Amino acid sequence: MVEPGLAEPGLAEHDAAGTGTFEPGTARHHGGPAAGWHAVGFRTRIWVKRARIVGVRVARLVRMGATRLLPGIRYLLRLLHSKWRRSMQFRTVLTTLMLAIMSFAAVGAYLSNQIANNLFQERLAQAESETRYNVKQVQDTFDGAQVTDQSSVITLVYDTLNAVEGRGSVIQRRYVFEAMPEQTKPRNRWVESRASDQLTISVIPPELRKAVQDSGKDQFWASTEFPVGTEDRPGIAxxxxxxxxxxxxxxxxxxxxxxxxxxxxxxxxxxxxxxxVLALLIGAVAWYVTRNVVSPVSHAALVSEKLAAGQLQERMVVKGEDEVARLGASFNHMAASLQEQITQLATLSQMQQRFVSDVSHELRTPLTTVRMAAEVLYDAREDFDPINKRSAELLYNQVERFQSLLADLLEISRFDAGVATLDAEPGDVVQLVSHVMEGVAPVAAEYGSAVTLNAPQDSIIVDMDDRRIDRILRNLILNALEHGEGRPVNISVAANGNAVAVAVRDHGIGMTPAEAARVFDRFWRADPARARTTGGSGLGLSIAAEDTKLHNGWLQAWGRKGSGANFRLTLPLRQGDAITKSPLQLEPVDVGLHGAGSERTMLLLDPSPAPRAEAAGDGAGRAGTGTNNPGTARTGTTGTGTKEGS
Incomplete structure (x- = not known):
């Protein structure tokens, strides 16, 4: 029972919903039930609409912010990822910082937890000791009290509890005094509850109350929070x-x-x-240490790149006598040795190129005189006896071969000297292939091979040097005829968005992948022991490879023993463009379909045998009989040979 004037704070309740009883003197005014419900519904709809509008605006702002921030975040992440991959110093410093921060976090969490536990245990021990003393004082006061009237009881309880409240030896103390529930109410029990600073029994954890109610004289404690002004403070109850x-x-x-x-x-x-502060200091130390180690490495990488670019005079700056200094000295010694060897090799190469060029030029004049004498003897061979007649024919043929070799040597010397130029103009590569086929018709008739052209497009315009592309195609086709063993030679032309390709496919003796890798080397032959009685100068395919490089194109070879060979020339449609993919496949799709003894029905251009044409590689045109359109074939007698780089 709460006496008038002694109502405890928190025990009086007011009905905010407008039901129940009201205090005297208060007034409440409201309309009828229907009007109230209509007003509430209208206000509810307004607030719901406003909430939707605010939500839409907030979502729009969030979306706009994300749209503007995401590109910057992606750029920052890409920058960090690139820096992480490319900079060893950045990677080392960042890793050191992360490990240091993780270590400090673990140690800090452990220390903070230990300090918090020690402080709490110290305060708990003090609280339990002071509580036992104060509770004993309160109980002794209550036991010795001689009061019978209401005012005396209230005054005694108030004074006794106020004596308990206040500052203890170290920490401030408050109290909550509450009569246990479910006990018979005596006639003279005038105090139900009391608390300091407007506290209520609700600040006491239910578990603590239950433990106290179920115990006898034992003491219990629990952590809690209680309000002080506008803040909640931690405490021990x-x-x-x-x-x-x-x-x-x-x-x-x-x-x-x-x-x-x-x-x-x-x-x-x-x-x-x-x-x-320690993490920043560790990061600075790691940056300084790694900088001293990484800077020489970065400098060495930069010097290496300059050496690779041809700046052989570049050297590292050597300071001190430590390991990095010894590394720099060793690097400089290696660079000096490489520079000396490269200079010697370059000098020898220049001397060799100059020697070949000088010899080739010096031989032109006597060779012209010898050729004129050989032609005179060759024209008068019918008046000689058989031995001298044969000698005149051999002299004429070998002088022709020597002149072709000399022309190829002069051309190679131009490439080595870097004076070869490209005179590129738009031209029709299909028409050029047809022209080359007409020129090699006598050779095709001699070897008995049919030459066919497969060009889905009638015209393909390419920026090219007609003379050089003509020489490349002539070398490839004559090489295929010489080693095709009389079987068909197929020429394919195709183009895509940025390149055109011409493939020359024969079905002759073929070659191994190792031979295909060396077929463009100078003077290389698959059979080194074979006498040079057939084939050209041995420089035809080398010159073709150099001509292809001038066009920024590809010249590739494929071969298989017994299945023939395939040479593919790929050129960019426009000068300066890069080739990404060839329109034709390097390995033919007809592998295995044309073995030994296979035949095709071909249109015969000239079934009669023709005099054998000059060897490939000189780039000169050869006269053919009749006309030849794309798709025609030429056949003649069968010839054999060995694949060579000519």
């Missing part, structure tokens, strides 16, 4: 039972731990600041 005037009460002393919490916060802030 220690509960006991006391009896007064036949009634059992629960007495809880609440100790304020706000001071200990502030001390813990200050310690944690010091740990956080100290950890941040």
């Amino acid at each position: 220690v509960g006991n039972k006391v009896t007064f005037n036949g009634t059992v009460y629960e007495l809880y002393l609440i100790y304020d731990l706000n001071t200990a919490q502030k001390t813990l916060d200050e310690i944690q802030n010091v740990l956080l600041a100290g950890g941040a």
Whole structure:
């Protein structure tokens, strides 16, 4: 029962919904039920609409912010990823910082937890000791009290509890005094509950209340939070039972731990600041150390790139006598040795090129005289005896071969000297292939091979040097005829968006992949022991490869023993463009379909045998009989040979 004027704070309740009883003097005014419901519904719809509008605007702002921030975040992530991959110093410093931060976080968390536990245990021990003493004082006061009237009881309880409240030895103390429920109410029990600073029994954890109610004279404690002004403070609630005037009460002393919490916060802030400073110091030390190690490595990489670019005079700067200095000295010694060897090789190469060029030029004049004499003897051979007649024919043929070799040597010397130029103009590559086929018709008739052209397009315009492309195609086709063993030779032309390809396919003796890799080497032959009685100068395919490089194109070879060979020339449609993919496949799709003895029905251009044409590689045109359109074939007698780089 709450006496008038002694109502405890928190025990009086007011009905905010407008139901129940009202205090005297208060007034309430409202309309009828229907009007009230209509007004509430209207206001509800307005607030729902406003909430939707605000939500839409917030979502729009979030979407706009994400749209503007995401590109910057992606750029930053890409920049960090690139820096991580390319910079060893950045990677080392960042890794050191991350490990340091993780270590400081673990150590800081452990220290903070230990400090917090020690502070709490210290405050708990003090709270339990002070509570036992104060509860004993309260119980002794209640037991010795000689009061019978209401005012005396209230005054005694008030004075006794106020004596308990206040500052203890270290921490501030508050109390909650509450009569235990479910006990018979004596006639003279004039106090139900009391608390300091407008506290209520609700600040006591239910588990602590149950433990106190179910116990005898034992003391219990629990952590709790209680309001002080506008903030909630941590505390320790220690509960006991006391009896007064036949009634059992629960007495809880609440100790304020706000001071200990502030001390813990200050310690944690010091740990956080100290950890941040130490992390920055460790990062600076790691940056300085790695800089001293990485800088020479970066300098060595830069010098290596310059050496690879041809700047052989570049050297590393050597300072000190440590390991890095010894590395720099060794690197400089290696660079000097390489420079000396490269200079010697370049000098020897220049001397060799100059020697070949000088010899080739010097031989032209005597060779012209010898050729004129050989032609005179060759024209008069019918008047000679058989031995001299044969000698005149051999002399004429070998002089022709020597002149072709000399022309190829002069052309190679131009490539080596870097004076070969490209005179590119738009031209029709299909028409050029047809022209070359007409020129090699006598050779095709001699070897008995049919030459066919497969060009899906009637005209393909390419930026090219007609003379050089003509020489490349003539070398490839004559090489295929010489080693095709009389079987068909197929020429394919195709184009895509940025390139055109011409493939020359024979079905002769073929070659191994190792031979195909060396077929463009100078003077290389698959059979080194074979006498040079057939084939050209041995420089035809080498010159073709150099002509292809001038066009920024590809010249590739494929071969298989017994299945023939395929040479593919790929050129960009426009000068300066890069080739990404060839329109034709290098390995033919008809592999295995044309073995030994296979035949095709071909249109015979000239079935009669023709005099054998000059060897490939000189780039000169050969006269053919009749006309030849794309798709025609030429056949003649069968010839054999060995694949060579001519």
